[in-house]
Structure formats: structure tokens, C-alpha cells
Amino acid sequence: MAFASDLDQITRAAAGDAAAVRALVSRYSPGVLSLATRMLGDRAEAEDVTQETFIRAWKALGSWEPRAKFSTWLHRVALNLCYDRLRKRREIFPDELPDHADTALGPQDTLDQAQRVKAVEAAISRLPERQSAALTLCALQGHSQNEAAEIMDVSVEALESLLARARRTLRGELLEGRNAS
Amino acid sequence: MTYSMTDARLIELIETWGADPASWPEADKAEGKALLGAHPERFAEPIAQARQLDLMLGALPEPEMTAALAQAIMDAAPQPKRAGGSLSRWIDLRTPWAPASGLAAAAFGLLMGLTVAPAASADDDVTAEVQELLVSALGFDPANYAVEDVE
Structure with missing residues (x-):
């Protein structure tokens, strides 16, 4: 149903219908911003990526062909923009690694909620980018297996492998040390 | 199974x-x-x-969309296309009576000027040319609405 309603709104948005534009932005921009924020760990950069994603979408609306769901296409564009930025970061700061020591979790009762959130976000930001993308799309945004695989342009098996590795790493960093202490 | x-x-x-x-x-x-x-x-x-x-x-918080970001995205969206060429930009199709009424007023003014304008005399303060222009512009001859006619 959402797919059919997307098509109608895309057609109207392409003709400059402000209500259809508003509906598309309201429906999809939070997800795009969330993906970019998790991938980049930087609010300002995530906003830039969100804006750029929609600018590309507006340019493509006129010739839109519904080969994929609009949301899948949007997330894929956003993800590729994030990959580009992460790649540029590595070129500019090749030796810089995310800080590890100050975000590791200690005993559960000594952590408040804010510290825990910070530790989890830091652990996600240390994941390899494709693992981070798989985790964000599936575990945080609730995309289906097929949808996430399509967004990432990988097979379902590859997606499951990326997600398994991401969760194993997080488990090791966030839970096993804590449970041992 | x-x-x-x-x-x-x-x-x-x-x-x-x-x-x-x-x-x-x-x-x-x-x-x-x-x-x-x-x-x-x-x-x-x-x-x-x-x-x-x-x-x-x-427990991770969802990043919130700001109104400014949403507005910036919407500002970059496609704008409604205007149909037709440059003439249609001058003639607003939502009020087609506007240019038509202007043309009708001009034609009526010309007609009135030709049919009811009094002949010019040497006593007139204005020249015949000026009067003709006045009639065309107003669409009627003010001389026909003189005070004595009302009485």
C-alpha cells in the first residue's frame, strides 16, 4: 500500500505539488537522517547527507521508474553518500581511530543511561562501515532482511554475515566485559 | 511436515x-x-x-529532524511548472475575464469616442485631439454627463 501511495505522491511531487513533497519529506527524512547519523556519528554531516539525498531524489523524480521502493532507493543513496564521506575521512586522517578507552562499559550499576548510550554509539562507530550499515538498517531501523540487502546492494547471506559479525563485536565489547566484572 | x-x-x-x-x-x-x-x-x-x-x-535515541532541515529540503523540491509560453505568464489563466474585460473596455471607449463625441468648436478649451484622447481613455464622453442634462 505504501508503495502505491509513494508512486502517487512521487508523481505529484515531480509536478511541484507542495503537499506531496511535504508528505515524502515527512515520511522518509527521519529514517535517512537516522541512518546518516549512525553511520557518520556527526550530526552536521548527517544533516548534509540528508539534504543531499533529497536533492538527488528531487532531480530524479521526473524520470522516476519504480524498479525499487522509493524508501529503498533513498536509503541506498544516503548510504553511498555516507560511504563516500567515510572514505574521504580515511584519506585525510588515515591513522585516526575512534576513541576506545573512555567509552568502554564498566559495571552496570555504575553507568547511567547517558553513559550507556554513549558507549553503545561509540562501539557502533568503531564497526567496519558495512557492518555498521547492516546493524543500523536491521537492528535499529527495522528494515526487513530483503530490504536491507537491497539497500546495501548485497545478497541476503552477505547481509546476515555482516549483521552477525556486528552483533558479535558489540556483544564482546558491551556485554562480555561487563558480565565478567 | x-x-x-x-x-x-x-x-x-x-x-x-x-x-x-x-x-x-x-x-x-x-x-x-x-x-x-x-x-x-x-x-x-x-x-x-x-x-x-x-x-x-x-535505548539509542532517534535523531530528530529540525524544522530548518525539513524546510531546506522542501525548498529544493521541484516547483510547479507554468503551462504555455511567455504570453501565458502575462495573462493569468485563473482570471481569464481580466484581459477580456480590459479589451472590451478599450473597444467600448473607442466606439463611444467615435459616435457620441460632440463636434469641436472654436470656443472649446481643449482641442479636438485632446478630447478624442480623453473619450478613448475614459470610455465615455464627460460632455454627455453635464449638469444641465441631469436636470
């Missing part, structure tokens, strides 16, 4: 997709739930660990 779910595959599902069967792939969901329901003790530890991680991930 073909039952292909194994303990190893179920543990893999739990560790990969989380403790909640709702998040497992559709193809594995029914069989996974059945095995878990039949032998919960075998999967208690992976379920507990997965649940802890799920809770941590679920």
Missing part, C-alpha cells in the same frame, strides 16, 4: 537477529519459534545475551 531447524541455526538466528522472533527472517520464523518453544532451556543463555544487546540498541 519438514523440520529443518537445528539448534545451531536457531542460536545463529538469535545472535544475528536478536531475541525477539518477530525480527527473525520470515523463512526461519515459524520453525525457529517452534524449536524455541519446545526447548527453551537450551537457548536460555543466547536469548538472555541477545535481549541485553537488544535493550541497549533499543
Whole structure:
């Protein structure tokens, strides 16, 4: 149903219908911003990526062909923009690694909620980018297996492998040390 | 019924997709739930660990869209196209009576000027040319509405 309603709104948005534009932005921009924020760990950069994603979408609306769901296409564009930025970061700061020591979790009762959130976000930001993308799309945004695989342009098996590795790493960093202490 | 779910595959599902069967792939969901329901003790530890991680991930705040960002995105959206060429930009099609009424007023003014304008005389303060212009512009001859006519 959402797919059919997307098509109608895309057609109207392409003709400059402000209500259809508003509906598309309201429906999809939070997800795009969330993906970019998790991938980049930087609010300002995530906003830039969100804006750029929609600018590309507006340019493509006129010739839109519904080969994929609009949301899948949007997330894929956003993800590729994030990959580009992460790649540029590595070129500019090749030796810089995310800080590890100050975000590791200690005993559960000594952590408040804010510290825990910070530790989890830091652990996600240390994941390899494709693992981070798989985790964000599936575990945080609730995309289906097929949808996430399509967004990432990988097979379902590859997606499951990326997600398994991401969760194993997080488990090791966030839970096993804590449970041992 | 073909039952292909194994303990190893179920543990893999739990560790990969989380403790909640709702998040497992559709193809594995029914069989996974059945095995878990039949032998919960075998999967208690992976379920507990997965649940802890799920809770941590679920507690992450969603970044909020600001009104400024939404507006910037909408400002870059396609604008309505105007139909037709440059003439249609001058003639607003939503009020087609406007240019038509202007043309009618001009034609009426010209007609009135030609048919009811009094002949010019040497006593007139204005020249014939000026009067003609006045009649055309107003669409009627003010001389016809002189005070004595009303009486």
C-alpha cells in the first residue's frame, strides 16, 4: 500500500505539488537522517547527507521508474553518500581511530543511561562501515532482511554475515566485559 | 511436515537477529519459534545475551529532524511548472475575464469616442485631439454627463 501511495505522491511531487513533497519529506527524512547519523556519528554531516539525498531524489523524480521502493532507493543513496564521506575521512586522517578507552562499559550499576548510550554509539562507530550499515538498517531501523540487502546492494547471506559479525563485536565489547566484572 | 531447524541455526538466528522472533527472517520464523518453544532451556543463555544487546540498541535515541532541515529540503523540491509560453505568464489563466474585460473596455471607449463625441468648436478649451484622447481613455464622453442634462 505504501508503495502505491509513494508512486502517487512521487508523481505529484515531480509536478511541484507542495503537499506531496511535504508528505515524502515527512515520511522518509527521519529514517535517512537516522541512518546518516549512525553511520557518520556527526550530526552536521548527517544533516548534509540528508539534504543531499533529497536533492538527488528531487532531480530524479521526473524520470522516476519504480524498479525499487522509493524508501529503498533513498536509503541506498544516503548510504553511498555516507560511504563516500567515510572514505574521504580515511584519506585525510588515515591513522585516526575512534576513541576506545573512555567509552568502554564498566559495571552496570555504575553507568547511567547517558553513559550507556554513549558507549553503545561509540562501539557502533568503531564497526567496519558495512557492518555498521547492516546493524543500523536491521537492528535499529527495522528494515526487513530483503530490504536491507537491497539497500546495501548485497545478497541476503552477505547481509546476515555482516549483521552477525556486528552483533558479535558489540556483544564482546558491551556485554562480555561487563558480565565478567 | 519438514523440520529443518537445528539448534545451531536457531542460536545463529538469535545472535544475528536478536531475541525477539518477530525480527527473525520470515523463512526461519515459524520453525525457529517452534524449536524455541519446545526447548527453551537450551537457548536460555543466547536469548538472555541477545535481549541485553537488544535493550541497549533499543535505548539509542532517534535523531530528530529540525524544522530548518525539513524546510531546506522542501525548498529544493521541484516547483510547479507554468503551462504555455511567455504570453501565458502575462495573462493569468485563473482570471481569464481580466484581459477580456480590459479589451472590451478599450473597444467600448473607442466606439463611444467615435459616435457620441460632440463636434469641436472654436470656443472649446481643449482641442479636438485632446478630447478624442480623453473619450478613448475614459470610455465615455464627460460632455454627455453635464449638469444641465441631469436636470
